[in-house]
Amino acid sequence: MEIPYNVQVREDTGLYNSKLGIWLFLASEVMLFGGLFSAYILLRTGAPVWPPIGEHGSIMHILKETIPHATFNTVVLIASSVTMVMAWVSLKMKDLRKFRIYLGTTLLCALVFLIVKYFEYSHKIHEGFVPSHDTYMALYFTLTGLHGLHIIGGMIVLGYFFGPGIKMWNNEPERFTNRIEIVGLYWHFVDLVWIFLFPILYLLN
Amino acid sequence: MSDSHHEESFWRKYIFSTDHKTIGIQYGITALLFLFFGFSLMMVMRWQLAFPDQAVPVIGGLIQWLAELNGFASIGNLPSDLYNVFGAMHGTIMIFLGVVPLVVGAFGNYVVPLQIGAPDMAFPKLNMTSYWVYFIGGVIMLVSFFLPGGAANSGWTSYPPLSVIATTGQTFWLLGMVFLITSSLLGSINIIVTIIQLRAPGLTWMRLPFFVWAQFVTSFLLVLAFPPLEAAGFFQLMDRVFDTSFFLPSGLVVGGEALDVSGGGSPLLWQHLFWFLAHPEVYVLILPGMGVIAEIIANNTRKPIWGYKSLVYSVVFLGFMSFIVWAHHMFMTGMGQGMSIFFQTTTMIISVPSVIILSCFMLSLWGGSIRFNTPMLFALGWIPMFGIGGLTGLPLGLSTLDIHLHDTYYVIGHFHYVVAPGTIFAIFAGIYYWFPKMTGKMLDETLGKIHFFFSFIFMNGIFWPMLIQGMAGVSRRLADGGESYAHAQGTLHLNEFMSYSAWLLAIAQIPFIINLIRTLLRKKAAEPDPNPWRATTIEWTDTTSPPMGHGNFEKVPTVYRGPYEYSVPGDSSDFTPQTSKLIKDR
Numbered sequence: 001m002e003i004p005y006n007v008q009v010r011e012d013t014g015l016y017n018s019k020l021g022i023w024l025f026l027a028s029e030v031m032l033f034g035g036l037f038s039a040y041i042l043l044r045t046g047a048p049v050w051p052p053i054g055e056h057g058s059i060m061h062i063l064k065e066t067i068p069h070a071t072f073n074t075v076v077l078i079a080s081s082v083t084m085v086m087a088w089v090s091l092k093m094k095d096l097r098k099f100r101i102y103l104g105t106t107l108l109c110a111l112v113f114l115i116v117k118y119f120e121y122s123h124k125i126h127e128g129f130v131p132s133h134d135t136y137m138a139l140y141f142t143l144t145g146l147h148g149l150h151i152i153g154g155m156i157v158l159g160y161f162f163g164p165g166i167k168m169w170n171n172e173p174e175r176f177t178n179r180i181e182i183v184g185l186y187w188h189f190v191d192l193v194w195i196f197l198f199p200i201l202y203l204l205n
Numbered sequence: 206m207s208d209s210h211h212e213e214s215f216w217r218k219y220i221f222s223t224d225h226k227t228i229g230i231q232y233g234i235t236a237l238l239f240l241f242f243g244f245s246l247m248m249v250m251r252w253q254l255a256f257p258d259q260a261v262p263v264i265g266g267l268i269q270w271l272a273e274l275n276g277f278a279s280i281g282n283l284p285s286d287l288y289n290v291f292g293a294m295h296g297t298i299m300i301f302l303g304v305v306p307l308v309v310g311a312f313g314n315y316v317v318p319l320q321i322g323a324p325d326m327a328f329p330k331l332n333m334t335s336y337w338v339y340f341i342g343g344v345i346m347l348v349s350f351f352l353p354g355g356a357a358n359s360g361w362t363s364y365p366p367l368s369v370i371a372t373t374g375q376t377f378w379l380l381g382m383v384f385l386i387t388s389s390l391l392g393s394i395n396i397i398v399t400i401i402q403l404r405a406p407g408l409t410w411m412r413l414p415f416f417v418w419a420q421f422v423t424s425f426l427l428v429l430a431f432p433p434l435e436a437a438g439f440f441q442l443m444d445r446v447f448d449t450s451f452f453l454p455s456g457l458v459v460g461g462e463a464l465d466v467s468g469g470g471s472p473l474l475w476q477h478l479f480w481f482l483a484h485p486e487v488y489v490l491i492l493p494g495m496g497v498i499a500e501i502i503a504n505n506t507r508k509p510i511w512g513y514k515s516l517v518y519s520v521v522f523l524g525f526m527s528f529i530v531w532a533h534h535m536f537m538t539g540m541g542q543g544m545s546i547f548f549q550t551t552t553m554i555i556s557v558p559s560v561i562i563l564s565c566f567m568l569s570l571w572g573g574s575i576r577f578n579t580p581m582l583f584a585l586g587w588i589p590m591f592g593i594g595g596l597t598g599l600p601l602g603l604s605t606l607d608i609h610l611h612d613t614y615y616v617i618g619h620f621h622y623v624v625a626p627g628t629i630f631a632i633f634a635g636i637y638y639w640f641p642k643m644t645g646k647m648l649d650e651t652l653g654k655i656h657f658f659f660s661f662i663f664m665n666g667i668f669w670p671m672l673i674q675g676m677a678g679v680s681r682r683l684a685d686g687g688e689s690y691a692h693a694q695g696t697l698h699l700n701e702f703m704s705y706s707a708w709l710l711a712i713a714q715i716p717f718i719i720n721l722i723r724t725l726l727r728k729k730a731a732e733p734d735p736n737p738w739r740a741t742t743i744e745w746t747d748t749t750s751p752p753m754g755h756g757n758f759e760k761v762p763t764v765y766r767g768p769y770e771y772s773v774p775g776d777s778s779d780f781t782p783q784t785s786k787l788i789k790d791r
Binding site for chain 1: 323324327328329390394395397401402403428429430432433434435436437439440443447449450451467469471473474477481755756
């Protein structure tokens with residue numbers, strides 16, 4: 001038994017199944033981050049000063065130091081989105097070698113992002129700015145933490161297509177290209193979330 | 206894709222199956238067991254309400270063992286701490302582990318692909334995953350009963366600050382919910398893609414059976430409403446595990462001591478995020494039920510459903526509106542007059558499509574030659590019961606009346622009329638209706654009718670007195686049923702009546718259980734009638750009973766007409782299948 005429109009596009013909808021599936025998944029992700037962002041708005045508007053002043057004072061001075069790191073990370077993530085598209089385009093042009101280079105670059109960018117994030121986290125925790133310090137820190141760690149988990153999840157999938165998953169190219173090139181397109185859509189979404197996180201957590205204080 | 210002819214191992218065929226029919230049945234059995242378990246919790250609670258602090262008969266020893274395991278004193282009675290646990294878990298289990306998996310997981314999975322002429326769901330492996338993620342979520346919930354302090358005890362709504370300072374059971378509840386939410390998300394994405402992509406040739410949107418429309422809207426509600434609760438769940442986990450203060454305001458004092466947290470959070474934030482899910486959730490519970498009822502009414506009145514297009518537009522509008530009514534659960538939180546007026550208005554508006562749907566069903570009965578079989582009896586019982594549920598909800602939508610009715614048994618009576626007879630009658634109707642398709646055997650009509658009439662009587666016996674108690678001002682969630690409250694004394698005698706009704710309702714389910722087991726054990730006819738109800742939709746007309754393994758159909762059906770073409774003038778039979786090209790060609 002074959003599920004129809006698994007690879008081919010259905011004429012009246014113009015979609016193959018998993019493309020519709022990923023858009024619905026992203027819609028639910030928008031609602032997830034919508035919930036997270038609405039918490040940010042509610043807690044911030046309810047706070048007398050922002051970021052709130054806790055046991056170790058205000059996070060402001062550390063935040064100012066980390067803006068360059070976060071800016072660097074923003075650039076890295078946008079670059080990874082570009083290479084992600086290039087990887088997909090390479091497959092469309094049937095160039096597997098270029099695909100591997102671009103996908104590898106995407107993975108590398110993601111890794112760089114996480115390493116920078118790790119140093120940011122440990123610096124803050126070292127200075128006593130742990131999640132329980134104040135509501136800003138709580139939001140900072142929860143929002144960037146969940147975003148980081150999305151990056152790691154994406155890396156696992158990309159890593160699979162970089163490694164063992166690539167075998168599908170030999171037998172079902174079209175299906176493999178679709179898969180890369182779909183994981184690419186997810187990757188752009190994760191990137192987009194960061195584009196929102198960056199200003200609200202670092203710049204607008 | 207696997208070759209459909211080779212023999213599959215037991216594990217592939219029954220446990221880790223990717224066939225939507227097997228997964229639907231897995232969902233159905235698991236959810237029915239959870240439904241029974243959730244009901245059992247309530248039966249114990251009803252003992253405590255009727256006879257406060259007396260030892261529970263029959264299972265007193267078990268209750269004592271569980272209470273002592275959790276660290277509560279008990280002489281075989283239900284201590285109030287454990288009452289709170291049972292209350293919170295009754296709600297959680299009934300909604301998230303019982304009804305939703307039944308209406309969406311079981312019926313949606315089994316019936317939708319058959320009704321739209323699809324070989325399976327769009328993503329069979331994802332389908333299997335969503336069942337097993339649900340299963341894990343259920344196991345986590347069950348395990349939490351044995352923790353010190355018991356399972357979650359802050360109500361199914363888990364309002365902070367109480368839930369944040371509650372015992373470990375709450376952490377398990379949150380983890381379990383993350384699994385259940387994930388399962389629902391995967392399942393509903395699958396259903397939407399299946400409906401959009403895998404409709405058979407000729408099956409245009411306005412030819413879809415109403416059940417498919419209901420599932421379609423329901424799935425959208427799940428996809429869009431559940432994630433904010435997931436976000437809230439993460440926040441509450443952070444509050445509990447990492448001592449953050451998302452939901453804890455400054456200066457909170459617990460047990461005479463200031464809580465050692467930073468504060469600055471907002472308990473209202475949880476309520477907003479929670480009800481943003483939990484109100485659409487009400488429609489998740491009821492819309493598939495409406496879908497089932499539409500199928501059965503059209504089939505058993507032998508005429509087209511009245512106002513098919515109005516039904517479809519209403520259900521879509523209902524789904525949309527259900528996202529902007531949530532704060533009518535929060536009138537008494539002091540969120541402000543402007544908010545109350547907005548949500549009161551939207552709440553009044555959302556009642557309109559519900560009334561249209563109910564009216565269409567009632568008008569469908571007019572002039573039909575009604576067959577009073579068991580599915581139809583449940584459908585006919587459903588109409589007034591859901592009507593009572595809906596109408597008792599209108600006063601609750603008015604913020605001024607909430608001053609009196611808020612948090613009373615009136616609320617409990619109202620939503621149980623919607624969810625218990627409303628949804629569960631639809632589930633029973635659906636089981637009696639589609640059981641012959643799933644197994645090739647008809648359930649016994651006499652036992653079915655006994656099941657229906659007694660269930661109908663005792664459900665009203667439980668829920669009607671709640672409305673009376675609530676109007677007298679008796680609060681919900683009192684472990685003694687109001688015995689220690691002066692204003693509750695006038696209606697206290699109703700507690701025993703409701704409890705007896707609840708236990709009798711349990712006994713009324715025995716004919717159903719006997720019926721299921723007896724029919725399953727019976728030998729199947731050599732060639733079971735694929736269409737015993739003489740229905741028009743694809744799942745009856747173009748498959749065998751049960752439908753063949755992977756693939757469902759010998760050849761892909763083509764659809765030529767609408768879903769409910771009964772008693773078409775000029776046709777020799779009183780039903781014209783969706784897949785018959787010409788009238789009289791069968």
